[in-house]
Amino acid sequence: MRTLLLTSVFLLQGALVSVAAAQPAAPGQRHRFEVSFGGLWIAGAPLGPDVAELRANRVPAGPFTLFTTDTRSASAPGFDARVSYWLTRSLAIEAGLVRVQPELRTSIAADAEGAAPLTVTERLDQYFIDASVVWLVNHLRFRERTVPFVSGGAGYLRQLHEGRTLVETGQVYHVGGGIRHTLLMRSSGVIRTLGARFDARAYVLVDGVQFDDRARTHGAVSGSLFVAF
Amino acid sequence: MTLRLRSGQALRLRSGQALRLRSLRLRSGQVPRSTRIAAIALLCALAVPQPAFAYLKFTTRTLRGNVVTLGWSGTPVRWFATERGVPGVSAAEFQAAMARAFATWETVPTATIAFQFAGFTRAEAFEDDDRSVVGFQDEPELERVLGATGFVVDVTTGEIVESDIFFNSTFNWSAATPGEAGRFDLESVAVHEVGHLLGLGHSALGETEMIAGGRRVTASGAVMFPISFGSANTADRELQPDDIAGVSDLYPASTYRSTTGAARGRVTMNGQPVFGAHVVAFNPETGSLIAGFTVNADGEFEITGLAPGPHVIRVEPLDDADLDSFFDEDQDIEIDFRVTYFDRLLVAPRGGVGERFDVAVTPK
Numbered sequence: 001m002r003t004l005l006l007t008s009v010f011l012l013q014g015a016l017v018s019v020a021a022a023q024p025a026a027p028g029q030r031h032r033f034e035v036s037f038g039g040l041w042i043a044g045a046p047l048g049p050d051v052a053e054l055r056a057n058r059v060p061a062g063p064f065t066l067f068t069t070d071t072r073s074a075s076a077p078g079f080d081a082r083v084s085y086w087l088t089r090s091l092a093i094e095a096g097l098v099r100v101q102p103e104l105r106t107s108i109a110a111d112a113e114g115a116a117p118l119t120v121t122e123r124l125d126q127y128f129i130d131a132s133v134v135w136l137v138n139h140l141r142f143r144e145r146t147v148p149f150v151s152g153g154a155g156y157l158r159q160l161h162e163g164r165t166l167v168e169t170g171q172v173y174h175v176g177g178g179i180r181h182t183l184l185m186r187s188s189g190v191i192r193t194l195g196a197r198f199d200a201r202a203y204v205l206v207d208g209v210q211f212d213d214r215a216r217t218h219g220a221v222s223g224s225l226f227v228a229f
Numbered sequence: 230m231t232l233r234l235r236s237g238q239a240l241r242l243r244s245g246q247a248l249r250l251r252s253l254r255l256r257s258g259q260v261p262r263s264t265r266i267a268a269i270a271l272l273c274a275l276a277v278p279q280p281a282f283a284y285l286k287f288t289t290r291t292l293r294g295n296v297v298t299l300g301w302s303g304t305p306v307r308w309f310a311t312e313r314g315v316p317g318v319s320a321a322e323f324q325a326a327m328a329r330a331f332a333t334w335e336t337v338p339t340a341t342i343a344f345q346f347a348g349f350t351r352a353e354a355f356e357d358d359d360r361s362v363v364g365f366q367d368e369p370e371l372e373r374v375l376g377a378t379g380f381v382v383d384v385t386t387g388e389i390v391e392s393d394i395f396f397n398s399t400f401n402w403s404a405a406t407p408g409e410a411g412r413f414d415l416e417s418v419a420v421h422e423v424g425h426l427l428g429l430g431h432s433a434l435g436e437t438e439m440i441a442g443g444r445r446v447t448a449s450g451a452v453m454f455p456i457s458f459g460s461a462n463t464a465d466r467e468l469q470p471d472d473i474a475g476v477s478d479l480y481p482a483s484t485y486r487s488t489t490g491a492a493r494g495r496v497t498m499n500g501q502p503v504f505g506a507h508v509v510a511f512n513p514e515t516g517s518l519i520a521g522f523t524v525n526a527d528g529e530f531e532i533t534g535l536a537p538g539p540h541v542i543r544v545e546p547l548d549d550a551d552l553d554s555f556f557d558e559d560q561d562i563e564i565d566f567r568v569t570y571f572d573r574l575l576v577a578p579r580g581g582v583g584e585r586f587d588v589a590v591t592p593k
Contacts (some may be wrong), residue, residue, distance in 0.1 A: 050513040052541070054436060054448035059408065061464040063320055064436065064448030067514050069541060104540060106513065108570055111449075112436060113545065115568040122574035163584050166537050167489075198438040209539070211513040 021225040032086050036197060038224025040080040042100050045205075047071040048212035053200040071211055072156045073124070073218075076102035080199070080222040082132075094153070098128040098220075104209065114165070123162050124209065135229050136180070139201025145182040151199070157208045170207030180226070193228035231342050261546075279343070286479060287428045289384055297387030299380065299428040300479050305343035306426075309355070311364025312349040314334035315398045318415055322404040323398030327363050328545075330419035335428060339477040339485045339534075343433035351546060354393035355379050361426070363419075366395040366401075368560065373443075375400060375457055376418050391588070392426040408461040417458070424453050429475045430555070431455040431508045434520050437549040450518045455554040460567060468516035476536030490577030491533040494586040495523070496544055498566050502528025503590060510540040510575065522547070522555065535577035542571035544588050565589040 049070040054062040078100030084092045109117040123137040132153025141147045153219055157170040172199065175198055203218045235490045287299040289443045290376040308331065310324040318326070324346070331344040347360075354362045359381075364566035368374065374397055396402065396418065403412035434450030449464075451471040458464055462499050468476075477485050496506040502523070521532040546564035547555060556562055569590040 005393075048513070050516060052511045052518055052543075053516065054450040054518070055435065055464050055469075056448045057446045057462065058457045059459075059461050061462065065544065066436075066448075066450070066518070067511075067541075069511070071513055080571075098526075104539060104574055106539075106574055108541060111543075111568060113568045115570065118570060118572070120570060120572050122576060145260060161539070163576070165576045165581075165583055168538070172288040221267050 004021035022046055023037040032130050032192065032228050034084040034086065034092070034193070035086070035229040036080075036082045036224040038080055038197075040078045040098060040100065040222035040224055042076055042078060042098075042102065042203070043219040044075040045073050045216040045218045047073055047104070047216065048214070051212055065110055065112060067115070068109050069106050070109075071104060071106040072105040073209070073216070074105055075116065076100045076203055078126075080224060082224070082226075084134065084226075085175075086228075090138050092134040092136075094134055094151070095131040096128070096130045096132060096153070096155070098130075100126050102126060125160040125162075125164075127158040128155055128174075129158070129201070130172060130174065132174070142195075145195075147180050147185050148177060149180060150177040153203070155203055159208045161209075162180075168208045170205060170210075173206070174201045174220075176202060176220075190210050191227055192227060195226050196223065197226055198223050231240065240283065241378070242426060242449045247505060261534075267416045275445055282479055286475075287380075287430055290384055291384050291387075293385075295319075297384075298391050298479070299382055299387050300382075301427070302386075302388045302456060304341075305345035306361065307345050307347040307349040308361045308363060309347050309352065309481070311353060312351060312364060315410070317366050317404055318402045318404045323365070323415065324349070326404045326416040327419050329416055329466075330423050333420050333466065333584045334423055337473050338478055339466065339473065339482050340480045342476065342480045342515060343480050352397040356393070357391070361392050363394040363422075365398040366398070368401060369399045371397055372399065378422045388427065388534060389426075394422045394426060396422075403461075403572070408463040410461045413457065413460050414463045414466070417452075418467070419464055419466055420452050421457070424472060426503045428479050429453055429472075431550070432471050432475070432520065433522070433550060433555060434469070434471050434509065434538055435519055435549055443506065451519075455550050458553055470515075470534075471519050474519045478533050485534075487580040488537075490537050490579055491531055491582040492535060492540065492542065492575050492577055493531045494529070494571075494581050494588060495541075496588050496590060498563065498590045498592060502526060503563045503566065504528060504560065505547050505552070505564070506530070506566075506590070507545050508532060508588075509543045510535055510577075511543065512536050512538060512540050514538050531582075537577055537579040539574040539576050542575050542586075542588065544569045544571070544590055565593050566593055 029036045051068050052066040053063040054066055056062045080098050081092050082096040085092045086092045103120050105121045109118045130153045132151050134149050152175040154173045155173040159168045170223045178214045179200040180197045182195040201220045205216045232408050237304035288296050289400050290296055301508050307512045314320040353361050354364050375395045378394045401412040402415045403409035404415045408414050432453040435454040436448045439445050451469045451470055452465045492510055496503040506523040510532050511518050521530045523530045545568045548564045552562050571588045575583055
């Protein structure tokens, strides 16, 4: 998957070099559909420390630590696919699908009988299915074909444990922004616009796999090619 | 066919003969020989190895040779209390403490078992009278035994038809709400014994240390741990996840099996199966610890009643209580290995069994 991400980035760079010359500026095209597909990297996040406790033999009662755990969801590459519909030249709504396969890593320590610390793992198959709003900041456009944007949305979190033995669900929220760079724009034909977009997002995951009641925040960056029809 | 099981004659079972099965709760310290004989008798009759669960369930072998699990088939289970107190605990306080202990098991939401107080009686515990009687008895020769549970069992079906509990009045007892220094908490020991009355064996979720003259509990993760906390400690009034998994497996509520999962696997050492290993599943989300044992020649175990989700699996030798608290003394229990964790997180599915896995332990 990491190879796929790097390949995507190199393809985008190649495209920029080859078709960037003398293209008109490209804000969103009103009442047009747009699809994008690219690679994504999501940062890890802690899922919480925990203590395996027995009850100590004392009065008043207190805990006895059998061992401790500290679990985090590791960083992972994935893919990011989006379908957008431009309501105006600067405002679009999007439906997105993100898939990543992060590893759950639980570090075990402080065993009461002296077992050596170790880390045990499991791989998740994780999906975000979300709806977003994208707003182009046209007045910050630079070099005509590059436009920054901000975005935000919410959606459905679906996590499949290794071997698909269990499905856990929750909600995912995200805010972020990025830039869109137009590589090609035409006034006719099926494909009207071709470009690249780079996103940086903060994802907040609620429920799903979690070992405490707190929401988890993951940073993520993605690079995609988009095509408008 | 119903066979009567009489106290003190637990080693042989033949048609028409009565045989009493007893389960003992010990206080800290070495078990004297007289007590060990009683305990061995219990385990010979009850802890027949079979694919195991989150604890040991009492089983017996039928006349046809089948292994059946002991349990009550009709509810509510009616119980009588002896009309006799001891210094510090009146008969009324005894009955009230017992009622709370029964209610503790009765209110487990994932299990269906009900009890009914049938009244005071002049009958004694461990009389074969078709009445389940609980009461104090003076048993000075059982100098480390706080309480014991016996059964009358239909050995064709495993149905418990009578079960009695005695509390050893040799000890100082208390029914006070906060507990009392120098006195054992009656309700705590009663909750343990009622667990036996339901058909649960002992849990090994606990840590002990050897001291002069015996073994001392340093910590426990189950009311059904075989050795009691010290005097004044009331912690065992509250069931732990391992206890709840046990009673829920014996008397499951309608949705219990469809909403919990199980872990199944095998423990080996140097490529050979390990018998009697204690396998603990820890759920980091709920903080619960539920355990089982490897109980057959292939070193296999199964832990049920797990909340769906990832679990840490820890395998340890059965070295925190006398082995005959869990298994037949004749069985070859392997305890010479190091605590070992399974190197993956084990995911318990909802209403099913997780992927079977092996844990290879290393010798000490």
